[in-house]
Amino acid sequence: MSLPLPLLSAVEMLINQQVTQPAQHRLLVELSAKVLAIHLRGIDTWVYVLPYADGVYLLNQYEGCCDVQISGLPLTLLRLFKTGDVALLSAEQIQLIDEQAIFPDFLLLFSRLQPDWETLLTDKLDARWAAKITAVLDDSRQWQRQQQQAMAQSCGQWLHNRHLLPSRAELIDFTAQIQKLEQDLTQLTEKFNHFNI
Amino acid sequence: MTDKTTHFGFEQIPETEKAQRVGAVFDSVAARYDLMNDVMSLGVHRLWKRYTVELSGVRRGWQVLDLAGGTGDLAAHFAKLVGSQGRVVVADINAAMLQVGQDRLANQGLVGNVEFVQADAENLPFVDDQFDLITIAFGLRNVTHKEAALASMFRVLKPSGRLLILEFSKVTPWLKPLYDFYSFKALPLMGRLIANDADSYRYLAESIRMHPDQETLRDMMVDAGFEHCDYHNLSGGIVAVHRGYKL
Structure with missing residues (x-):
């Protein structure tokens, strides 16, 4: 299953509109060669996050290798990305694999997004x-x-x-x-x- | 001696004239091309292009050729996705469209990994086996010899590379009356009001009808040597994305 493209594009647009701080841009530049795969358990859906200097791409399909993968229930992951609370990573509902060291940077990026x-x-x-x-x-x-x-x-x-x-x-x-x-x-x-x- | 003819919209013209007449159409619409695309498709063309990006499987470091890339819509996506190690070549036969794309991408700060080349799709000025991905969005129907263009794309594509063709196609029967009304009545009117150029937009509608349907285009890709060819209809077949691989 994949998320509807208009929904994914809307979320991506919303995220990219909130990337305004120099610190966020620095983080994006650091992450710009990395790919985060998010597995939404329960609805068995993958979303791939590809950062570039001014924002991120959210894709339903990505055929290359991913640097880090996170798997969890949609609401749990939403809470994780919203709060940036690393303690949630130890919860059994969330699994993190591959290059785990870079995941805190992704988390920081998303948790800093506060819509104005x-x-x-x-x-x-x-x-x-x-x-x-x-x-x-x-x-x-x-x-x-x-x-x-x-x-x-x-x-x-x-x-x-x-x-x-x-x-x-x-x-x-x-x-x-x-x-x-x-x-x-x-x-x-x-x-x-x-x-x- | 009889000149070979081809279609220019619903009109039959000598083959030698087509490139020039298509060029005149795009010279005329270049400045307002993006605005008209948004108005005509109610912004949906962005989703069609976005879907093409999803199907491309593009990765960091890839060499991408965006044919008939014109105003650089697809190239802008690819330039961000291939990163600094990759390269995107935007090729278009029309200098005016290419200039619009070049200015636009420069305004977005996309300059390091993007090149612009004025080139004829039927005779691409690149060495063999060069690109991981070739895309052509809303361009193939304007090419005089589509078979020659497909063969040229096959030549410059790397083994295991893929071709994506985003093009208007044949709509599902239930949509046809509405689509015909929109294409032949509303579209030229919008062209006149927004771009002050009804003829160019009438050509757009007519050229869509003359373009091969989904199955025919897939067969043409197979004939050109592409393998695992498939297509995905979008918006009831108003457009289709064809995909094929060079193996």
């Missing part, structure tokens, strides 16, 4: 309308964040009330026990080493 909607829209619309639409977008993002926080808080409270979540005191005690266990293990290892057992 007002500038993008001003190119297409009257400045007043662009400002209004941007304000609506900002408000909706703010609202989304508030709702997420409120929901997380409510869920936490509900789990606590139902005694499905441990209390803060229980958690501190549990952490202390783990730390004690780690210390004991370290001491025991040292003793074994000392007696050459």
Whole structure:
């Protein structure tokens, strides 16, 4: 399966419009001979990212060798590219193969893409309308964040009330026990080493 | 002695005149060629070209020949994809179109790995086995001797190289009435309003009808020596991308 070309082209255009910072250009120049293959697991689709000095190409097909391949579920990969959180790479849902050392550069490139909607829209619309639409977008993002926080808080409270979540005191005690266990293990290892057992 | 004739749109003319008359058409439309392409295809020509890039399998370091490359649409894609180790040669018989392409690519900062050559597709001025990829987008139908052009492309292509032909083709039957109305009524009108040149755009519509259909063009490629030839219809057959390999 391959992604529809208009969709891929639109995403590529959106990405390339956001490449405005000198640091992004430097990164693109560094990556410009590399190819990243992205495997969207679940829908079994490949997308190839080919950077050049001013942007990237997103292709459905690429017959050459790829420098680095990443495989994961679409939403997990989206989260990875959006946040740039390298810790997500250790998640079992994501597999990284081949030249892994260059992948952080790709990640940095994508995570730095923060759309400036007002500038993008001003190119297409009257400045007043662009400002209004941007304000609506900002408000909706703010609202989304508030709702997420409120929901997380409510869920936490509900789990606590139902005694499905441990209390803060229980958690501190549990952490202390783990730390004690780690210390004991370290001491025991040292003793074994000392007696050459 | 009787002169051999060929078609120029729906008109039959001596073969010796075709290149000159096609040249006059493109001299006339060169300056507004891109604008007209966008208007006529509602911007879809960009997706057709983009699809051609996908089928090209182009890689870093490749030598690419973009024939009838004119305003450099495809060449701009390839120049970015082959990188500094690769090379893109834009060839066109028409100097005016070539100049537009040269200026345009220079404005985009694409200068290091792109060359412009005025050349006749029927007699390419390149050594044998030189290019990994040859593309010709919306150019083959204007060539007088298509067989000679295909043979010339085969000669300069490296073994394992591929040829891609993006060209208007035969539409599916259900689309034909609408397409005919658009081609013969709307297109010349748009040509008159935007480029002040209805005749050139009437020629465009007529030349499309005279161009070989998908199967015929594939057979012509096979006759020229290309192997594993196939084609992909786009937008209901309004255009087709033909692909063949030199093995």
